[in-house]
Amino acid sequence: MSTSLTTSTAAGRPVVEPTRYHRELLAFLRTDEQEVWDWIASQKVRAEYAEAVRHELLKSTYRLDPTTSAELYRAAKTAADRLGHDTSITLYQAQNAKGLNASLAWLPGEVHVVLHGPVQETLTEAELIALFGHEIAHHWLFSIEDGAYLIVEQVLAAMVGDRAASAAHERTWKHFKLYTELFCDRLTLAMTGDLAACVSMQVKIETGLRQASADAYLKQAEEVLRGGATKSEGVTHPEMFIRARALQLWSLDSTGVDAALETLIEGPLAIGTLDLLRQKRVAQSTRAMLEHFLAPAWIQTDTILAHAKQFFEDFDATKFFDATRGRDGNLDELTQAIAAGDDPLRDYFCYVLLDFATSDADLEEAPFAAALLLSRRLEIEDRLVAIAGKELRMTKRQFEAVRKNAATIVAEAERHPDDVQP
Secondary structure: OOOOOEEOOOOOOEEOOOOHHHHHHHHHHHHHOHHHHHHHHHOOOOHHHHHHHHHHHHHHEEEOOOOOOHHHHHHHHHHHHHHOOOOEEEEEEEOOOOOOEEEEEEEOOEEEEEEEOOHHHHOOHHHHHHHHHHHHHHHHHHHHHHHHHHHHHHHHHHHHHOOOOOHHHHHHHHHHHHHHHHHHHHHHHHHHOOHHHHHHHHHHHHHOOOOOOHHHHHHHHHHHHHOOOOOOOOOOOOOHHHHHHHHHHHHHOOOOHHHHHHHHHHOOEOHHHOOHHHHHHHHHHHHHHHHHHOOOHHHOOHHHHHHHHHHOOOOOHHHHOOHHHHHHOOOHHHHHHHHOEOHHHHHHHHHHHHHHHOOOHHHOOHHHHHHHHHHHHOOOHHHHHHHHHHHOOOOHHHHHHHHHOHHHHHHHHHHOHHHHOO
16 A cells, blocks of 8 residues: 655654645634634633543543553554554543444543443454544644644634524534544554555444455445545534545545545535635635736726725725736636536626626726626636626627627727726
8 A cells, every 4th residue: 555644753653734624724714713713712721621521421431441451552552652642541431332433532631532332342453543543633633733723623613603603604614524534534544554454443333343344345435436426414424435435545645635535525616505615715716806807907997996895895906906917817727716616606706797897887888898708718608698698788789799899899998998987
């Protein structure tokens, strides 16, 4: 198996970056939600909270003794040592457990893992190490960067708990949870170097089987994904076939796997199912499109610039309008971003263009001609034409004349801007 891992030469332990989603969400919350971030970051885990967690563990579990449960503690310590995670470990057996599972009760500087069901009797030594590695990876993620990713989770929890929370907040929370499981799987694989043990452990935990073939399940996962577009319906954990396939892809090439998994975890880019990060991405694409569209001096009337500020308060003509960049800049990235969305999302960009093309009646047909030319470069001209045909009060003859002569109309406006500006 080929893995693209980097290791700390000092400690010899695997170094696995949080997923792209984790990193982008961390940067987003730190800047776009700075007030909430600063408030959450200022709160420290209080001693009474820690004691409450310990007390609940003692009430609802059986604390395993390191002497009588030596095999479990040995596997947990092996995982911690390989991860370079030097913390005390306490293991528990859950009461009234239904099925197999393991969970982490997070406390700073302490690892508390609760086992559910007959885990020891079901898993091999290698699988036990993988299981504990996954749970310790959760603790490791919340410990790195001064607890930044723990703050991410707490900020999202606060947002979702707010009565004003939107569906985008819920989706962001869900995606963070799903990507966290994939990250912990990756760190476990990097620690063990054993894809088969990581996959068979997951299969046994999910099914309760005493024997499971990793190779057979990886083939099954491929069959599922060959069957067509699939999106995770999991709330806290991705489906087992997604986790297995994600591990396999990451073991082959860690550099491009996040992009490959985006549709499986987040689904296709659709305007009706945007999370916070995708909302920002669409907003950035909208701004980029307006910068290109409003670059020429002739279209920068007070009316249109005021309209632009309704979209983006800091939209400053002197800062953003650059004729060379606007007219001749590379639109490939914007075109790809628009193409990645569903039809309603492409319609949204068309409506934005049409909105600005009709915002200042004194400019007559020149802005619409410019919108047609830009839509052609963005590969959404047909959609813009269909929408404009329904929305504009133009005869078919007028419409076709503008479409046919769009380049000439815009060129004339650029040569004689005083003729189109009031």
